[in-house]
Amino acid sequence: MLLAINVAWSATTEMPIQLEVDRAFALILKTQIGKSICRDILGADANALTLYLGISPARAAEISQGCVGSEASEWVYPSSPADIRKLTIQAAKPRRYRLVHSDEAFPIESWTDAISNETTILTHKKPISFSRLVQTLAHETAVYFDSKSHPLHPGAQELPHWQGLIATEAGKMNPLLAVSNPLQAHTLTYLRALQVEFAIMHELVSAGLVAAPNDLSDEYLLHLVSERCTVTCIEQLIINTRAIYMPFGFPLIAFLRTTEKPLVKLYPLFRPVGPKSNG
Amino acid sequence: MTSQQVLLTLPIQFMKNQFTGDVVADLSRFFFRDQGQLSDYEKVDQFLKMDLWPLEIKAITESRFANGLPLLEFLKRPLLSGYNIALASGPRVRVRPGLIE
Numbered sequence: 001m002l003l004a005i006n007v008a009w010s011a012t013t014e015m016p017i018q019l020e021v022d023r024a025f026a027l028i029l030k031t032q033i034g035k036s037i038c039r040d041i042l043g044a045d046a047n048a049l050t051l052y053l054g055i056s057p058a059r060a061a062e063i064s065q066g067c068v069g070s071e072a073s074e075w076v077y078p079s080s081p082a083d084i085r086k087l088t089i090q091a092a093k094p095r096r097y098r099l100v101h102s103d104e105a106f107p108i109e110s111w112t113d114a115i116s117n118e119t120t121i122l123t124h125k126k127p128i129s130f131s132r133l134v135q136t137l138a139h140e141t142a143v144y145f146d147s148k149s150h151p152l153h154p155g156a157q158e159l160p161h162w163q164g165l166i167a168t169e170a171g172k173m174n175p176l177l178a179v180s181n182p183l184q185a186h187t188l189t190y191l192r193a194l195q196v197e198f199a200i201m202h203e204l205v206s207a208g209l210v211a212a213p214n215d216l217s218d219e220y221l222l223h224l225v226s227e228r229c230t231v232t233c234i235e236q237l238i239i240n241t242r243a244i245y246m247p248f249g250f251p252l253i254a255f256l257r258t259t260e261k262p263l264v265k266l267y268p269l270f271r272p273v274g275p276k277s278n279g
Numbered sequence: 280m281t282s283q284q285v286l287l288t289l290p291i292q293f294m295k296n297q298f299t300g301d302v303v304a305d306l307s308r309f310f311f312r313d314q315g316q317l318s319d320y321e322k323v324d325q326f327l328k329m330d331l332w333p334l335e336i337k338a339i340t341e342s343r344f345a346n347g348l349p350l351l352e353f354l355k356r357p358l359l360s361g362y363n364i365a366l367a368s369g370p371r372v373r374v375r376p377g378l379i380e
């Protein structure tokens with residue numbers, strides 16, 4: 001296995017990216033959603049911009065001063081840097097990005113590792129354009145602060161959005177466990193992040209600050225982010241994307257942990273959640 | 280091992296060996312299957328597809344909130360905050376046109 005992988009990765013190059021990351025975030029944080037993330041989650045604090053977004057300290061100080069003067073985004077639930085409980089191997093490890101250019105086609109374009117606080121951006125065949133980088137970082141920022149990604153996590157209980165809202169639970173499995181399976185959870189995180197990414201990119205493109213990436217006008221993606229995509233559409237997306245994730249479903253599950261034990265240990269415990277039978 | 284036993288033990292072994300400090304090697308291990316463990320992977324696939332999925336899809340699509348909002352539509356709406364992000368991670372996959380409403 002390792003031999004095959006080494007061959008596949010023989011044309012892999014890792015490129016420095018910090019300057020472009022700084023430039024990209026300077027734009028992203030000028031948008032309405034970007035300002036709201038900066039101000040309402042990160043407290044317009046330069047250290048928080050470095051720690052959670054990976055902006056260099058010098059640029060973070062400058063950018064943080066611009067995180068004012070915009071209405072709160074309906075997608076942002078105000079919190080503070082002190083509320084963030086990011087799981088890292090090393091406490092307070094600043095966010096890092098790696099840009100890996102490979103001849104090998106990976107099944108994904110970027111990957112944020114919750115534990116190492118590192119985002120790897122994979123490019124195939126050609127270097128990433130600046131507008132594509134902005135788009136990718138907008139998406140990864142939405143993934144990073146996505147607060148619906150794991151409703152079983154104790155942190156979800158801090159959010160009023162979840163509390164007391166479940167009215168019915170169909171079938172024999174707790175739906176919160178079902179949507180926490182990474183084969184479903186990553187698709188739903190993707191769908192939420194896609195809307196944030198598109199909103200940020202449309203604002204920047206309209207202002208003439210970046211070129212429009214090709215897929216910003218993709219009809220299917222536009223349908224996904226529209227209000228026309230409801231239950232049937234989302235269900236079909238999950239089914240389609242499961243086929244992409246399934247080949248690495250096993251390691252995806254390995255990565256998903258509750259605070260104290262792997263989620264996989266919960267699977268044998270699932271029980272019917274409907275009315276208890278008298279028998 | 281049964282599929283259930285595989286799912287209970289191998290992910291933990293995988294995590295213990297995941298971080299070598301070499302991002303390329305780590306990602307390769309993640310996205311390409313270890314040929315020596317194919318039968319174990321297949322057992323996990325089988326469990327995920329045949330045992331879990333029928334239960335999951337029903338729970339996901341038929342659940343609603345008290346105000347009538349389907350769970351899936353609630354989950355579609357972005358919610359960004361500092362809460363509950365300890366585990367926020369994942370791949371970015373560009374989906375291709377598929378069946379839509």
